Amino acid sequence: MARKLTGFLSRFYLLLIMIFLYAPILVMVVLSFNSSRSRVVWEGFTLNWYVRLFSNHQIMDALINTLVLALASAGISLVMGLLAALGISAMRRRGYTITMGLTNIPLLNADIVTGIALMLWFIHFMPLSFHSVLIAHVTFNIPYVILAVLPKIQQMNISIYEASRDLGASAVYGFFTMILPQLTGGLVSGFFMAFTMSMDDFVITYFTKGPGFNTLSTMIYGEIRKGIKPEMYALSTLIFVTVFALLLVVNFLPGRQEEE
Template identity: 75%
Template structure:
């Protein structure tokens, strides 16, 4: 009986927290079907904004920039991060602590400090624009990849690689045949985490972008005062729904992926 009650209470509490986490998302989804442009008036159900979405050049450009940034920065971060993790795991304790200390800086530093520091550095040798934002995103993404891959390297069986080398495989072939498959899970979670962080970033982008380029975040921020275009709600709902479905497949279809590694 007591057990039942405590399980029931746990369920209710879980539901309340989920309600807290998802209520703003629900509000945005409802707004995307609002016939009125106002945020406070309900003007009847419409799918107009979804139709208009793709004729809005500004939004299309911002979406393109956001996705391109997220994709390239996550990809580059995954490559550099993988090599880094392989190297770091072979380091002696002192070097290891030093490098891991530096790796933690972007994670532990406040976004505003990271953004401003990079901006102050960039203006000395390059114009602010897509490339500066890209470099900034790669910079804060690499640590996520390293931290996702390092534990996998520790669990990895290095003797398989040594054996492949002893049997005459080249370093590169041995790597692709024996090491990479063992690290795939960590790499996927690292890449996905980096992609998410880049998509959701506002502060670092805001300080390093200069004029002329907009991601979805900076575009929304600049529209707050004059009113957000309802197309933006529609776009965000589409992105949210797409990722929701993707994650549902990856997480709950048996053997669909290894995203649990994200937390480990």
């Protein structure tokens, strides 16, 4: 009897948490299909808001900006992060500890501090625009790539690289055929993590962007001040679905590879 009760309670508790986490998002998703502008009354299903969303040039420009920014910053930080991780893994104990500490600071630092600091720095050297935002995003993305790749480097079997060199492979060929394939899992999750973080960012983007350049998050922020339109529900739903899908990929891809 007591066991049944505790079982019920623990499942109920889990359910409460799930509701607390996902009900608001579910409400937003439902409202994005509501034919009324009302936020409380359901008046029937429509894809109208999605149509209007995609015909809105301002939103579409911001979407493209966001995707280009996320892809570019994730790509650049992937290469830089991989090189950094390779370097860090080769360091001795002392240098390793110091460098990893320095690497973690941008992760723990409040976004607003990073944002303001980067802005102050950038205005000395360049106009605030796409480029400044890109550099800012690369800056905060590199640590994520390092954190994803470093464990893979430490686990990898270096002796097969040495064996390939021994059998006549150059350092570059050995790296691409023996080392890189072992790091794929870490690189993929590092890339997607960086991509998601870039898509997700508002504060740092807001401070480092110039006038006239908008990502989705900064654009929505600007729109909200004029009043929320249901297109925003549709847009947010799409972003949620995208990020959710990416997270699924990040979580399941490395696991699948290890099973093979």
